[in-house]
Amino acid sequence: MKTIAKKIYLALICIILYAPIVTLMVLSFNNTKTRSKWGGFTGKWYVSLFQNKEIMNALYTTLIIALLSALIATLIGTCAALGMQAMNSRMRTLFMGVTNIPMLNADIVTGVSLMLLFIAFRFTLGFKTILLAHITFNIPYVILSVMPKLKQTNRRTYEAALDLGASPAYAFFKVVLPDIMPGIFSGFLLSFTMSLDDFVITHFTKGPGIDTLSTKIYSEVRKGIKPEMYALSTIMFVTVLLLLILINMSPAEKKKVVKIKRFGKAQKFGRFFFQRLVPVAMAVLIIIGGFIYGKNDVISSHGQVIVYNWGDYIDPDVIDMFEEETGIDVVYEEFETNEIMYPKIQSGAIAYDVVCPSDYMIQRMIENNLLEEINYDNIPNLKYIDQKYMDLAKGFDPDNKYSVPYLWGTVGILYNKKMVDEPIDSWGVLWDEKYKDSILMQDSVRDAFGVALKYLGYSLNSTDLDELQAAKNLLIEQKPLVQAYVIDQVRDKMIGNEAALGVIYSGEALYCQQENPNLDYVIPKEGSNLWIDSWVIPKNAENKDHAEEFINFLCRPDIAKMNFEYITYSIPNSAGQALIEDDYMRNSTIAFPDIDQLKNCETFNFLGDENEALYNELWREVKSK
Structure with missing residues (x-):
């Protein structure tokens, strides 16, 4: 009985450890992009993986940084350990304590500290700063591995070698080094592993155009992880498994x-x-x-343009076409939220040439004098942007001086027609108890409060404390009915019929409907958020002319059409919309709703730091209940 219990326990441990990996491996052969729907067996993601320049560059960067940082850290750490071993016990204890501090600190402390150091000394964030940061991070681990081996060495053997006529260097390499080699090798492997797995330090010290696998995956969260990443993870797992088998033979x-x-x-x-x-x-x-x-x-003789955009928010072929047609190199970097993007622009640590924030964040950047006025003489393709979107943009850019609309959409309710047997036209359905544990809400303070405020008949930009308290109480009342607060997961859950109702962005809703025809989308009658993401040029941009040429290129109708077909978010380019060949997509009321559907919609405004803090405090109260 005891033996059976042990086997069951071991089996459970193996299932817990390897079930996620097996799931990932299965998904790498799934013929659809969504995790919740099996589309048949395929190997196309493995072919696509090696054709994906961004992922392959991220893989290579990860490996080369891990290898170089581990080699350099091992050399420096071994020399440091030898020096510390030669100290008296008090000094050695002091230095060991100092060495241990980085290992005891949270990674985020080390990452932010190094970023501030690089900025203070005017280092350009990029490959070199990541490498320096990883070396700094790894050195203590090498010292920790080598020091125990040094303590085990017999100093008399080294001295005997010197007495027999060996030079100090020869005695070290023949006597000391072989004894401490296991510690050095362990330190190297530990450094390599830590560097390979690091995200936080890389995130804070990387510059534009540089991504490791960890930062690349993190940047894809907003749209969902690409199946190519599943294929790459499968290859890496199988490779490590084979290496372990070889080692243990x-x-x-x-x-x-x-x-x-x-x-x-x-x-x-x-x-x-x-x-x-x-x-x-x-x-x-x-x-x-x-x-x-x-x-x-x-850099190309025609120069470069440094672009900062949302994750997976442009067709990669568009960048290749721009480089080929203009000769200008595109250095491309992605961000996950407006709140992550803003501090980087504000700090001026990196001179981005063109950035794609959302409406309320553009207003904040204008108010804080972070944006350069755009010379529209250099953007003749602006004529293809429908005037109604330029008018809507005046809500956050009053004179249309600083921004050019890129993509837009709404926030609404995606519902499963097989699970919902009534007409949906109001936010009120999200408080219907018969849909308990089948409602998905956005895990976003402005989106969540926007839903509640609109349902109560208030503006989603309200700063009235009584209105905000009422919205908070309404969200707390709704919380027992909510299955989960999610961001990108709403897409997979709705496609997989795991929920009846979900608050979602219109572009995501269009993709979901293509994958599951039982889904439909509605903008509630009380109104919603109509958001616009636009291109802007930061004040410290070094290639303003190239930035304007890039914006002009994206306003071209055929390019706008390519981006719509790749991203499925609405384009403000009326000429580009006319080029869409698929009748369903071109006439979709999800992507291009009638003006009557938008009559009660508003764009988000920047409400000031105090009001933003108030929203965040109230949201914390909702989440903590």
Whole structure:
């Protein structure tokens, strides 16, 4: 009975550990992009993976930074450990305490501290700053690995070698180094692993155009993880599994001679693999990496433009077309929220040339003098932007001096017609108890309060304390009915029939309806948020002319059409809309609603720092109940 219990326990542990990995591997062969729907078996995501320039660049950057930082940190950390070992006990204890501080600190403290240091010394954030940050982060782990081995070495052996005529260097390499080599190797592997897995420090010290796998995946959360990432994760898992099998292959003592020879050969191969093949492969990787980065550092004679945009918010082919037609290199970086984007622009640490914030954030940037006026003489394609969207943009850019509309949409209710048997036209359905545990709300303070305020008949830009308290109480009343507060997960849950109702952005609703025809979308009669994301040029932009050329290119009707088909968010480009070949998409009331549907809609305004803090405080009260 005890043996059976052990086996069951072991099986449960294995299931908990490997079930998510198996799920990921299965999804890598799923013929649809959504996680909640099986579209048949396919291997196309593996082919697409190696054709995806962004993911492959992120993979390479991850590997090269991990390898270089581990090698350099191992060298510095080993030298530091040797120096500390030569100190008296009091000084050694002091330095060990200082060394341990970075390991005890939260990663975010180290990341922010290094970012501020680089900014203070006017370092340009990019590959070099990530590498320096990772080296700094890894050194304490190397010291921690080497010091115990140094304590185990016998100093008399080293002194005996000197007495026999060996030079200090020769004695070190022949006597001391072999004894501490296991600690050095452990420190290297630990550093490599820590660097490979790091997100926080990389996030704060990276610059435009540089992404590791962790930051790339994080930037995709808003639209959902691409299936190519599942394929890459599967390849990495299988590779690590094979390496572990090779490492653990060794001859057993009580086996037949033939088996011993067979295992002996395997062990020799494993030794050859790790002692010869892997170091050579690493050296080749560094050389190729140096060549690639050297090549990438050469800016086109036509210059460059540094773009800062939402994750997965432009068709990659559009960037390639722009570079090919203009000769201007695009350095592209993604952000996840307006609130993450704003501090980077405000700090001026990176001179972005063109950025794509949302309406209320543009208003905030204008008020804080962070934007440059756009010279519309350089944007003749502005004529293709429908005037009604330029008029709507005056709500946050009063004179249309600083922004050019890019994409727009609404917030509404996506509902499953098989699970909802009544007409949906009001936010009130989100408080209907018969849909308990089948309602999805946006995990966003402005969106959530916008729903409640509109349902109560107030403006979604209200700053009246009584109105906000009423909205808060309404959200608290609704909370027992809510299945989950989500962002991008609403898409997969609704496609998979896991909920009846979900608050969602119109572009996401259009994608969901394509995947599940039982879904429909409505803008409630009380009104909603009509949002506009626009291109702006920061005050410290170094390539303003190229930024305006980039904006002008995106206003071209055929380019606007390409972006709509890739992103499924509405375009303000009437000529681009006319080019859409799919009749359903071109005439979709989700993507392009009638003006009557928008009569009670508003754009979000920046309400000031005090009111923003008030909203956040009230939202915390809702979430904590």
